[in-house]
Amino acid sequence: MSQNNDDDHPILTTYLHGLTLVLEGLRVHESTMQSPDSILQSVFGFGSFRPGQGPIIDHLMRGENLLAVMPTGAGKSLCYQVPALLLDGLTVVVSPLVALMDNQVAGLRANGVDVACIHSGQGREVNVSEWRRVAAGQVKLLYLSPERLMTPRMMSAMKAVGVSMFVVDEAHCVSKWGPAFRPEYAQLSDLKTHFPDARIAAFTATADAATRDDIADALFAGRGRVIVHGFDRPNLSLTVTPKIDRKKQLLAFMDGVRGQAGIVYCLSRKNTEEYAAHLRAAGHKALPYHAGLDAGLRFDTQERFMAEEGVVIVATIAFGMGIDKPDIRFVFHLNLPGSMEAYYQEIGRAGRDGAPALTHMLYGLDDVRMRRQFISEENSEPAHQIREMKRLDALLTYCEASTCRRQVMLSYFGEDSPACKNCDICEDPPEMIDATEPLRFILDTIIETGERFGQAHIIAVARGADTERVRQFGHDKLPSYGKAKAIGAPYLQGLIRQALASGHIDMDIARYGALGVKDKGRAVVEGTATFECKSIRTNTRATRKDRDRTKLARESGLSDRDATLLARLKSCRAALARELGKPAYIVFSDATLIDMAGKRPTSRAQMLEVSGVGEVKYDRFGAAFLEVLADVN
Template sequence: MSGRGYDTGEPMWKAVHAPLVGNIEPSQDVRMPQRFTDKYDALKTVFGHADFRLGQADVIDDILAGSNVLAVMPTGAGKSLCYQVPALLLDGPTIVISPLVALMDNQVAALRANGVAVSCIHSGQDRSRNIEEWRRVASGESHLLYLSPERLMTERMLAAMAKLRPPLFVVDEAHCVSKWGPAFRPEYADLSRLKSLFPDSRIAAFTATADAGTRADIAQQLFNAKGSVIVQGFDRPNLSLTVIPKVNRSSQLLEFMKDRAGESGIVYALSRKSAEEYAALLSREGFTALPYHAGMSAEARFDNQERFIAEDGVVMVATIAFGMGIDKPDIRFVYHVNLPSSPEAYYQEIGRAGRDGQPADTVLLYGLDDIRMRRQFITQEDTDREHQLREHKRLDALLGYCEASTCRRQVLMAYFGEMTSPCGACDICDNPPERIDATDAAIALMHAVEQTGERFGANHVIAVVRGADTDKIRQFGHDRLPSHGTGERWGDGFFKSLVRQAIATGYLNVDMQRYGRLTLTPQSLSLMNGDGAFLITEPKAAKTTKRKRKAAPELLDDADQELLAKLKGLRRDMARDMGKPAYIIFSDATLIDMAQKRPLDRDQMLSVSGVGETKFERFGAAFLAAIN
């Protein structure tokens, strides 16, 4: 797992960080951190916001009341603030358990920019730095301590932690706790001991992706279900949703990218090799495209990640090794070249787009080869049969989403237990497909599956039913089967779509323990016996042209746009000098508010959303000068 930047408690890799300016480094002066008595005072003074977002205050109130909490909130909803604000009010250090080194570093840098006393211990820092970070926590100088589950759950650290009596433990990416979830990490399972080891401490868990069963398991594991579960909702209405059958992945990607120059986006690929190839393809076409995968050196991954965060118009072409902890608000698209592993993975990955609330596009390509590979990955996992069965069911749900004939957002939200109205922002709503009766074609195909002994994959079975003359068909004598040629009036693309939809709806099964063979199910046997009809979405030629995008609302006039560009340039230069992502200084939303309000002095600048007192002290004068 070291390639993904996990902290195992032992030195794994040393990221080459650019030197930071003093205003983001932890202070070497011994100062007791300021404690607040009111959450709104902390929110305004430190973070520069006048009010909380929807759902944040409820979570904070439960934590301050002493309750254990599991909060399920969509990406970009402000989960971090839900425990960072209580940390400023509670007496003692809040312990934040985070899975990735990069995730810790980014959150710590952002907090220090806001003037929050925070410490971080992980394997990306040398021993002397980690010792100094712990000294600041033990002496009461830090509000928060970030560390990994592996490092926390050592006997030595637990003994030291007992002396501090932390008022709050925070479990970030809490879906990793549950064996019922698709992203279970064994090292997270040990966190179930926290409640018995620290009975007087609150536990707050946060995730963006957890269905009802996973939520119940997380609450049981972390605090014996004695606490509140707050589900804010999963919908991200600013994201458009499109699924396209695979024809030629490279040409379809290039078609989508035609008018994307200057936009930041993520292209997810299945393998390290394909990530490199697609990055090279886009680079040849004039895009600034960078690869990211676990086979690269830690330094190369770090450099590419920093460029993606700091620069405009960079496209990251990555495996799933990239994304967690990336807080770049202006990602305008997420494009999946291959099928993700589950609805949870898909939701988490597309959730990295449009965190600024502006319209963003998501596109998913998939074909029969994706289904075969995903089934194969599940059966090759070193896990028990029960876990593999759950993963197959998750994949079934994602296939159902891909083959949906009604609003995609409704299908996706229903998986997470949320009911919505048709969204008007997906390809199905834009161009509703027609349903046709494909019973005769389906029965012909199913007879071919049966007569070939349920021993062959989709391509061979389709060739048989269409009456093809191949060496393999002649070798096995399948040209003499009654089903040979019974489907010759339908095209190859029609049958491929039919097979995908039959798999998605349970009429056919892909048996990966027998090399991806198509097998019959009780539903297909019933259909072959004349019971019912098989309706499918009418297969159409795959459209590689991009859907018409929703226009972003016009927030600024021409003069304000000119000022905004100037402020972004100043932010970029300052971030480059600091060696930190630009959003650490001010977010895009803050700069937009600044360009609209045009503050002239300190008081007016503090009225800008996202400008707290510490950030004004550090950066305010430079931005006032630019405005004036």
């Protein structure tokens, strides 16, 4: 019996060939309609991915685990939101803060994405309703806190629903090596055991090499990719100045950013109230924010910041992680942050729209003492305290840098870069001076007083002050008494800061900030080494370079005509946002309105070519903006 041959059945062959062509056409059509690029354009309104986003999406679509370290503002959310809309099954996003979840969900819903969110800030009926939509397969994305996800009941429910991907946002909270370790995040290491077929994607903007390894090991036992897309935020201008008169220095800075949205960080709740009032008295729209305020007031303050133009928040670090406002034009630190990672995260809240933004930090030795005291008083293991002290030391090195600040910062995260031309050091290089003699006066005083006293007393003795405390200890009889009498106290304070950062001096927190002399300092005392440092600025007057930097925040690159149109578009956006009860950026970002003002679309097709205008957003808001544009075209 002979085998069948296709040539023996020409009608069947023709039919199968035609069917193959139809199926191939359907596959091509489906891939065209449901590709990452088409989702990006139709849902989110962007014509192309930012550098680095495409490969991450490809890895997730292939089912790989990964940890991605991306600078704030680089678009990490799209890296998991796009695959979530393409994959079969549910994507669960684990997020640490209610505000962070709410902002992400509001943005997705504005783009027409059906997303669910379950958290303690919602009533039980709302949460039950949200879960029913998940169980019915009506949503592609579910936002949860780690505490709620890792309960036995929720884990069982997840297994019944089926999860394609888990996304761990702010993944540095997973690592015991990280500066923001959260025990509830550590439980996420069980996800791979319970859901072996689900891919796990972790995202963070802040993780050094040890932290990255720890996250990857905890979440997927190292069986996945670690992708580092750099830490550089070139649009941020970096400035650090010694603390001389904080109120005067803050006002001098604020004169250059009047009417801009920004954050001023303080160390204490009391200071947030005091400095907010100080700014309001100077004509700024400033509001305090700290964890001690009534929850309703905190919510209202946050909503004003998100919706109104030019609001300045004066806050403790309780404010920030859940704030996804793209057009924050500056972050000002009145005190030294806790570590380089904390500082990087906090300044990262500025300029997420990619436009120029300013960062400015004041710091003094009292900040160093307080930060080291906080670390020593933590109820944590000695190894953790040592790591935190080293992180603080790295930040001091950054503060006292004599070369490009960006290079110093990026080097800490293991990244090389050329000089940035966008920091105070690059724009106004400091004069290097030989300060061996004045430092020797200070070191002699520290040694002769028994390395038992802090900065204020050491300077008093070195300058020959006639105080009760100096006489009480007999320090007016020391050989070092009055040796630095001709040198101003602010200069000596700056000298001590630089010597502390360079490792010539140490500070003993167990002895209330007593200064000690390290080996490098003893070499200066013995005359076998010299000490070179930056020239020390002792006044609060803003330099020309300072004023030039503040101008960056006001330059949009638009013509006067386009700037007038932009103002009208923002007014339209504000009205729509008020109707929705949502922050203005949920309607359109500043970057989208600037592109709109430049392109001046007159039709639906042209409007869809504006960056950030997707089909759903056009259907909801497009007509209102076209009406504004028609009035000026």
